[in-house]
Amino acid sequence: MSTTVTVPSGSGASPAAGPAPQPQREIVRHWATPITFAVLTVISLLVFALGASGESATFRISTEADAVQIPDIVAPTVPVGWIITLLLAALTVWGLLSVRRRGTVPGWGSAAFAVLFVAGFLVWVVGAANTTTVFLTGLIAGAFVLAVPLIFGSMAGVLSERAGVVNIAIEGQLLAGAFTAAVTGSVTGSVWAGLLAAVVAGALVSALLAVFSIRYLVNQVIVGVVLNVLVAGLTSFLFSTLLSSDSSRFNSPPHFESIRIPVLADIPVIGPILFDQTVLGYGMYLIVAALYVGLFRTRWGLRVRAVGEHPKAADTVGINVLRTRYVNVLLAGAIAGMGGAFFTLVNSSSFSKEMTAGQGFIALAAVIFGRWNPIGAFFAALLFGFATNMQFVLAILGTPVPSQFMAMLPYLVTILVVAGLVGRSRGPAAAGTPYVKE
Structure with a gap:
């Protein structure tokens, strides 16, 4: 909900020529956020x-x-x-x-x-x-654990959309990463081989997104939705025909162990969060920091943002727009694949059908709520992770809230955040628009 008003931007008066017409500017007022504030109050x-x-x-x-x-x-x-x-x-x-x-x-x-x-x-x-008593530190630490795949997915969304490609296929990239990590890790007995396979699988899904949306100019949203359906159907079929028939061989992957840093891990609240993580947990922090510095403090990031905002102008100054988009989409898929590996190499002991449960779409909401900024998307993903963890913890406590409401809590929070709390949020201007070199 929004309204537009026109207000004068300055006096523009001249002592010699008399009053001059005042230039006008428009203010678009977005009322959705304060209305949501009022309802929640x-x-x-x-x-x-x-x-x-x-x-x-x-x-x-x-x-x-x-x-x-x-x-x-x-x-x-x-x-x-x-x-x-x-x-x-x-x-x-x-x-x-x-x-x-x-x-x-x-x-x-x-x-x-x-x-x-x-x-x-x-x-x-x-x-x-x-x-x-409720162990608040455990509640927050659990939220961080559950937010790991969301954070990886949101970083993939930021990286791709900053280059001008809408990455609706995050869900498929997460699911492909989870499946290949489980199978490869089970067959090889190596957790690192499983992680590498997940990275490759996520990049392959992104390669399809890049080819169809960048090379053949297919609508990016449609391609992303189709890829999500394709990966969900393919992994479900392989699960039913391959993994279920011999789960001990194909669906029993090893796990990353937590690496606890002595003394620092004993610090209340931040200790378990920052200093008692798996390799993927520590890697998550490094990727968030690297993306923030890379996008906003380096020449590479300036070029990426230029491609996402005004590809024609970027092309004019010598930036290869298509190559930049290809590289960013592939990197985004690799990062999302790492998030998928978290499901089967850290959080669960096996792969199951559609185990990502829509978290790729929640990651997209974190991108919007975080205003296409890696730090903002990080904290937005933590909010959704906290809502998910509250669902489990409060159900155990025997709260007066109906169990059906607790089950939909993460998705309800997503709707409230995107529809009401995010306010006016403008993404990269060229996101979703194919570029044709003239």
């Missing part, structure tokens, strides 16, 4: 404040084995519910004023609103469950 008032159980929610931060001991956080549900509701109401008013003044809500405002709402929901639901 009303929900907070009814549920978190008026519907509070009156009990206290206790969150444990550290364990006895940690190097630094932090006392438990005890949050009374009624005061916390009212405080969070008032803060959300203040952000809603600020969002309305911001849209009236500048047309949109800054990204940090949406992020702050999301964090406050999640905190209010967590306090309310834990207090209503009347449990003794």
